[in-house]
Amino acid sequence: MSQIRGRFNKDADKLTEAYTASVQFDKRLYPYDIAGSIVHVRMLAKQGIISEPEAQTIIGGLNSIKEEIEQGKFDFKPELEDIHMNIEASLIEKVGEVGGKLHTARSRNDQIALDMRLFTRDAIAQSIAGIRGLQKSLVDLAEANKDTIIPGYTHLQRAQPVLLAHHLLAYFEMFQRDAGRFGCCYERTDHLPLGSGALAGVTYKIDREFLARELGFDRISQNSLDAVSDRDFVIEYEAAASLCMMHLSRLAEEIILWSSAEFDFIELDDAYATGSSIMPQKKNPDVAELARGKTGRVYGNLMALLTTMKGLPLAYNKDMQEDKEGLFCTVDILLATLEAMAGMMATLRIKADNTAQATKQGYLLATDLADYLVKKGEPFRTAHDIVARIISYAVSQDKTLDMLSLEAYKQFSPRFDEDVYSITVESSLAARDNIGGTAPERVAQALADARKALEESST
Ligand code: ARG
Numbered sequence: 001m002s003q004i005r006g007r008f009n010k011d012a013d014k015l016t017e018a019y020t021a022s023v024q025f026d027k028r029l030y031p032y033d034i035a036g037s038i039v040h041v042r043m044l045a046k047q048g049i050i051s052e053p054e055a056q057t058i059i060g061g062l063n064s065i066k067e068e069i070e071q072g073k074f075d076f077k078p079e080l081e082d083i084h085m086n087i088e089a090s091l092i093e094k095v096g097e098v099g100g101k102l103h104t105a106r107s108r109n110d111q112i113a114l115d116m117r118l119f120t121r122d123a124i125a126q127s128i129a130g131i132r133g134l135q136k137s138l139v140d141l142a143e144a145n146k147d148t149i150i151p152g153y154t155h156l157q158r159a160q161p162v163l164l165a166h167h168l169l170a171y172f173e174m175f176q177r178d179a180g181r182f183g184c185c186y187e188r189t190d191h192l193p194l195g196s197g198a199l200a201g202v203t204y205k206i207d208r209e210f211l212a213r214e215l216g217f218d219r220i221s222q223n224s225l226d227a228v229s230d231r232d233f234v235i236e237y238e239a240a241a242s243l244c245m246m247h248l249s250r251l252a253e254e255i256i257l258w259s260s261a262e263f264d265f266i267e268l269d270d271a272y273a274t275g276s277s278i279m280p281q282k283k284n285p286d287v288a289e290l291a292r293g294k295t296g297r298v299y300g301n302l303m304a305l306l307t308t309m310k311g312l313p314l315a316y317n318k319d320m321q322e323d324k325e326g327l328f329c330t331v332d333i334l335l336a337t338l339e340a341m342a343g344m345m346a347t348l349r350i351k352a353d354n355t356a357q358a359t360k361q362g363y364l365l366a367t368d369l370a371d372y373l374v375k376k377g378e379p380f381r382t383a384h385d386i387v388a389r390i391i392s393y394a395v396s397q398d399k400t401l402d403m404l405s406l407e408a409y410k411q412f413s414p415r416f417d418e419d420v421y422s423i424t425v426e427s428s429l430a431a432r433d434n435i436g437g438t439a440p441e442r443v444a445q446a447l448a449d450a451r452k453a454l455e456e457s458s459t
Pocket of ligand 1: 022026082108109112316318320321322
């Protein structure tokens with residue numbers, strides 16, 4: 001048996017067969033395809049469309065095919081085009097003609113829409129679990145280093161001191177949004193398309209509510225044309241994955257910077273670093289670099305599917321077969337990246353002495369100095385100006401702010417007093433005591449909230 005050739009007078013050209021086949025990649029959908037078929041057959045029997053013994057025979061056949069695939073014994077044939085035809089042909093071979101009843105009241109168009117939704121639902125659940133794992137690593141790392149201070153940056157220039165925990169919790173927030181986005185995507189994926197037929201619905205008295213219930217769908221698609229031609233849920237998954245990879249690549253970039261000799265803020269665990277084939281001294285952050293690099297392919301997959309779907313007339317078009325490889329690739333990259341980054345974050349070592357030292361240079365307390373003058377009555381804009389001149393003076397003297405004498409300060413403004421020396425990295429942190437600020441108490445609360453959110457998400 002080869003591709004469906006009923007109305008044709010000759011076999012498909014070998015090239016046509018090879019070009020149109022998808023089984024080499026859509027075989028991955030077999031558990032979903034078989035689960036969907038079993039529920040479909042049960043529904044057909046329940047509705048009296050086929051007999052109960054026929055249903056049992058078909059289900060037995062499908063289960064043994066599943067076993068064969070799992071044991072690597074199934075012979076996938078590209079000439080049978082896709083996973084659906086491969087399974088159906090093998091079923092008929094096994095159980096005889098009755099196997100041909102499986103496809104009653106169904107088309108490959110609603111069948112593939114079902115398989116893709118079942119696959120994507122699982123992928124979403126796994127993605128959210130992966131995100132939770134990484135978030136836990138971030139919270140653990142933040143908690144274990146809760147007093148560590150680092151320079152905060154803007155324009156990659158040292159700007160103001162922040163707690164390392166505050167910085168890590170910024171990523172926690174990003175991944176919260178990502179998990180939320182996957183959750184929303186799940187809601188729109190969780191619609192049963194089966195029962196839409198090729199495009200217009202089916203002529204049998206089927207029970208779509210039963211199908212939805214048995215396959216765990218929350219809703220039933222309301223328009224058959226839409227149901228077989230909708231791939232929004234795949235695009236949404238890929239969009240959510242792209243955003244998540246964007247966040248991962250930003251975190252990866254910071255790890256790469258921080259592990260360089262120029263920053264020297266962290267040391268990667270040996271298990272998460274690789275060596276160079278020529279330079280014996282190298283300890284390369286390959287995991288982080290690949291997380292950054294693979295992001296490109298995930299964006300590419302999103303753009304590819306958007307472009308494939310653009311301008312497609314209703315309803316099913318073979319173009320849509322192109323949705324699979326990109327989705328599978330994106331899911332594989334995202335899950336692997338989340339896991340690898342979680343492991344890397346869980347094992348890296350923070351060099352707190354170095355980060356603290358880095359907050360001492362670069363005039364990170366300049367804003368606090370301006371705020372000091374503001375609190376003594378100076379308008380902020382002139383305070384900013386005064387401090388800018390003080391910094392320029394200190395730079396010319398090669399001094400840090402705490403090395404300047406009170407006389408020197410007073411030359412810039414009479415408002416300066418002895419208490420100017422109480423401006424420290426610690427006071428700078430403590431002063432940022434509003435919701436979302438880096439004050440240690442706020443960060444401790446944020447950490448506790450994050451921990452609680454994680455616990456709640458796992459129940
Ligand atoms: N392999 C096809 C796909 O992935 C399955 C649906 C085929 N439908 C059809 N009318 N040729 O899109």
